[in-house]
Amino acid sequence: MAERMIVVGGDAAGMATAAQARHRRDRDDLEIIAFERGHYTSYSACGIPYWISGLVDDAQQLVARDPATHREKYDIDVRLRHEVTEIDLDRREVVARDLDGGGEVRESFDTLMYATGAVPTKPDWARTDALGVFGVQTLDDGAALRAWLDADPEPRRAVVVGGGYIGVEMAEALVRRGLSVTLVERGEQPMSTVDPDMATLVTEAMRGLGVDIRTGVRVDALTERDGRVREVVTDDGPIPADVVVLGLGVRPNTALAEAAGMPIGPTGGIRVDRRMRVAELPDVWAAGDCVETLHRVSGMPVHVPLGTHANKQGRVAGINIGGGYATFAGVIGTAVAKVCDLEVGRTGLRERDALAAGFEFVSVIAESTNRAGYYPGARPMTVKLIAERPSGRLLGAQIVGWTEAAKRIDTLAVALWNRMTVDDMTALDLGYAPPYAPVWDPVLVAARKAVDALDPR
Amino acid sequence: MAERMIVVGGDAAGMATAAQARHRRDRDDLEIIAFERGHYTSYSACGIPYWISGLVDDAQQLVARDPATHREKYDIDVRLRHEVTEIDLDRREVVARDLDGGGEVRESFDTLMYATGAVPTKPDWARTDALGVFGVQTLDDGAALRAWLDADPEPRRAVVVGGGYIGVEMAEALVRRGLSVTLVERGEQPMSTVDPDMATLVTEAMRGLGVDIRTGVRVDALTERDGRVREVVTDDGPIPADVVVLGLGVRPNTALAEAAGMPIGPTGGIRVDRRMRVAELPDVWAAGDCVETLHRVSGMPVHVPLGTHANKQGRVAGINIGGGYATFAGVIGTAVAKVCDLEVGRTGLRERDALAAGFEFVSVIAESTNRAGYYPGARPMTVKLIAERPSGRLLGAQIVGWTEAAKRIDTLAVALWNRMTVDDMTALDLGYAPPYAPVWDPVLVAARKAVDALDPR
Structure with a gap:
């Protein structure tokens, strides 16, 4: 009888694992079920800013492999809009909730791949019911933001909070859509992913494009009117906003993993070995934005959420689950x-x-x-x-x-x-x-x- | 009293050597004389095709450092239009002929840098007095070709012989100037610097631009009329030509070096050690297109005439002559x-x-x-x-x-x-x-x- 692998999370890491494992073990040997709480599989979250700006027309272009491909070509039982709510490592079972139908399913596994990705950092002030406040972490987030930008009347003033990659990319995307954009950064300048002397060049270019950059500014609250966001309140005064985009970084999505007893490292990511096995747990694997990895230069564990690592790690896990041998060698922060x-x-x-x-x-x-x-x-x-x-x-x-x-x-x-x-x-x-x-x-x-x-x- | 270094050849390798040596030893310690038979120093021969095509307007743009800079900034006694005709390693003297004045000078040296570059391969059929036949090895060659292309009536049909880098670049340059261009290649296809399966892609692109590519064709002779080239005679029939460009590759320019007793390696280039010393000859150095070097993958000596190597080798030689320590690590054919x-x-x-x-x-x-x-x-x-x-x-x-x-x-x-x-x-x-x-x-x-x-x- 076939063993069963359950994949929790149907994006890059999870589906790369599934595809590689399937490449090495056929259905009679390994049954694969993948639960994904969103509407899409295997998509390029990095492409969202270009979809927002209009450089890319259609969200489907960002999907590398859709569920039908996974089902038909790879014989993977993909269940969209199913959110795994519980993992029982002793009984080797997961519980998943159907987000549309409302029902619950319980499935057993021999092998578990945990690939839930990351969740956006959301400070208290961002926990609001006001319309017009968006993360850009998932394709569903992107779809919601696009719909808002196309609404009547169209939003004209945008505030992007956070000056990391996603923040600066989104600021540019919104300028290109014709919005008036303010970027609020708590530190001395945006793009702290490079040293200040190099980031200065980027800041100048952004100002040249018309982005109003406010540095050293702390956001304290959002105000709303008629259920819609109206202002970003900062320690430097209020900034009017018809739309607020959160680019405050992400953290590993480990809630379920922690509840199940998986080990969490100092970065907040799941601890895995070089073969992507969750440390000391047999037949439990993890990969992608939810794990921490080795920085080859500092020798320290780091959390680097990036699609290219997620794909490589998933491939490594899939080769190993498939009976081969592969290791993930760590990152150097490129x-x-x-x-x-x-x-x-x-x-x-x-x-x-x-x-x-x-x-x-x-x-x-x-x-x-x-x-x-x-x-x-x-x-x-x-x-x-x-x-x-x-x-x-x-x-x-x-x-x-x-x-x-x-x-x-x-x-x-x-x-x-x-x-x-x-x-x-x-x-x-x-x-x-x-x-x-x-x-x-x-x-x-x-x-x-x-x-x-x-x-x- | 200062020692004296004589540099034979005032292009990349020679002048990089001189500049580095000067950086480490001032005039009271090292006098530097550089003989260059052409009109220019330190120029980019690789830029000639773009000057011909018109992408680059002015030959002076191709000159990285002109003689005045060498004289004033580096205190180097640059003597243009002076061709060294003899090197006496025992008496430590060179003889140079003034190509304009006609006189001869004899200068002694303590240190010799031999950097004469390469000379174009010129088969018997190309040894003609007919006007309209050009190499593209030196800036002077480029100037002659440009003048010819601008003459009245303008040449309309060009034949490029040889499908290496310079041949394909020149074919493109001439097409962009509006000439009708035929490229004649003796081998199976142009761009044999890559494997045939990759070269095919290049051949298709050239044909797409309108270059008539004739492969497997041997050139036997040139015919002329009124002193001007008229046809390229091949084993596949004659090809009309108002201008012929030779792109048949180059060989190390070692005539003087051989006469002086310098060792020549299997590739025809001067044998040098890792510090760019001519093997077994004290205080005699060589660098650039006239030397052979180590291929780090094959482990064999190779002759790779390329400005980037010439500059690096000159820098290495200059550091060593200046009293430092540096080695040239070889090439990998990039x-x-x-x-x-x-x-x-x-x-x-x-x-x-x-x-x-x-x-x-x-x-x-x-x-x-x-x-x-x-x-x-x-x-x-x-x-x-x-x-x-x-x-x-x-x-x-x-x-x-x-x-x-x-x-x-x-x-x-x-x-x-x-x-x-x-x-x-x-x-x-x-x-x-x-x-x-x-x-x-x-x-x-x-x-x-x-x-x-x-x-x-």
Whole structure:
């Protein structure tokens, strides 16, 4: 008789697990049931800002694999709008509630994949019944926001709270839809995912696009009228708002896991081993935005909610559940973003991370261009490197530029992954042709500058 | 009393050496004389096709540092239009001829930097006095070709002989100037710098731009009338031509070096050690397109004439001459090119190279896109990987795509440089955001495919 795997959460991590396991074990060997509380499976949450801005027309474009594909191609019993409400690890059972029909089902499992993702941080002031307040965590959130933006009369004034990736992307999306947008950030500047000297470039670009950026400002409350949000009340005064978008980050969605007795790490994510097994629990797996993982540079556990990790982790879990052997090697904090025509990339540790991890280091900023200076379309590119002192080992890198900049971070990410020193990096054989790089690639220019900073002559 | 360094050849390698040496030793310690037979110093020969096409307006834009800068900023005695005709390593003297004045000078040296670059391959049929036949090796060559293209009546039919980088770039440049262009290639297809399956994509794009590509065709002669070239005679019949551009590759310019007794390696380039010293000759250095270097993957000496290597080698030599310590670590064959709106990148070994070097390997081709499929501007990208069997070590990679493709090769180049296996590569933490990559980056998709090819389950 077939074993049964139950997948809790039908997005990237859960469905990648299911697909890989199915690839290695057929239905007679492994039955797979996936519960998903939303209306969609396997979608790109990262694409939501582009759907809001109108760059992407249709939510279906963001769905990598729909339920029918999972059912027909992978023989996975996908149950949408079913929210798992209880996991009993001793009895090997889950209870799921049908959010539309209202009924409850109880299913047993041999193998459990917990992939519930993350939930948005929601301070007390955001817990309101007022209409016009939105997270952008799920495709259902995105659909609600889009409907609101299309309502009559159309909202004209937007306030985005929080200046992380999703906050700046949403601010840009709303400006592009013609709204007047204020971004409220409690810290010194938005985009604290890069160091302040690099974030300044992004802030300038956002202001250039017309975003009103208020930094060092704390939100205290929302006011409403006739059931609709009306103002964001801050310690710097009220800001009128027809729509409020919350971009305050997310935390691992572990409520069910904790109740079931799964171990939670210091970041709040579920503790898993390199094969994505939940620590010390047989046949219980977890992957994606609900788990914590190893940062290969700091050596510390981190919570990095990102679709690319969720997919990789799901694949690893699925190979293992399927009888193969695979491990997830950890992350180095690589991320790229497009902000108001600026391209931003980062990998490894920021200065504050390097300090916190106890490294001594130098950091350098090198100005260069994406193409040979004489080639049409050459634009500035700024590369920052952080290198351990005195070893010269690369600890982190950041890039801000206009075009052909963001993905250059991959070159630095692979160097970092391989623990290269900046001295070794000056020798790298990188592609050179005038349309694509100056004869000294920006990465090499920065590496040379870091070598000089480590050992001034 | 100051020592004296003589630099033979005032382009990238020679002048990078001079600048670095000057950075570390001032004039009282080291006098520097640089002889350059052309009209320019430190220019981008790689930029010539864009000057020809008109994308770049002015030759001066291609000059990174002009003689005045070298003289004033670096205190280097640059002597243009001076061709070194003899090097006497025993007496430590060079003889140089003033190409304009006609006189000869004899100068002694303590340190010699030989940086004469490369000379174009010129078969017997190309040794003609007919006007309208051009190489594109130097800025002076480019100036002559531009003048010819601007002459009255303007040439209308161009034949480019040779389908390497410079050949395809020149074919495109001439099409963009409005000429009717035929590219004659002796081999099966142009762009043999990548494997045939990848080169096919380039050939199609060139044909799409209107280049008439004749492959498997041997040129036998040029015919002329009134002193001007008229036809390219081939074993497939004559091809009318108002202008002929030679793109048949280059060989190290070693005539003087050989006469002086410098050691020449199997590739025809000067043999140098890792510090860029000419093997076994004290205080004699060489760098750039005239030397051979180590290929880090095959372990064999190779001749790779490319400005980026010339600059790095010159910098290494200059640091050493200046009293520091630096080595050139070799190359892995990374190159990028823009061909008719296609972007092409390669690194490491092609299949034929891997065979010649005695590797057993698998090769895979993965189709993907530069951006998330739903993001506007997503275009196909094809990644080929060659991996050693059974170890999985990456041996080579090639990319062809429409936009944001070429420089992705750097990600693979750094992986190759660090001897990563394709299995390790599947774990790489690369930048993901919808404007820049699908959630599985094309590099990761290809690595996964290579893993499957190595170990099919």
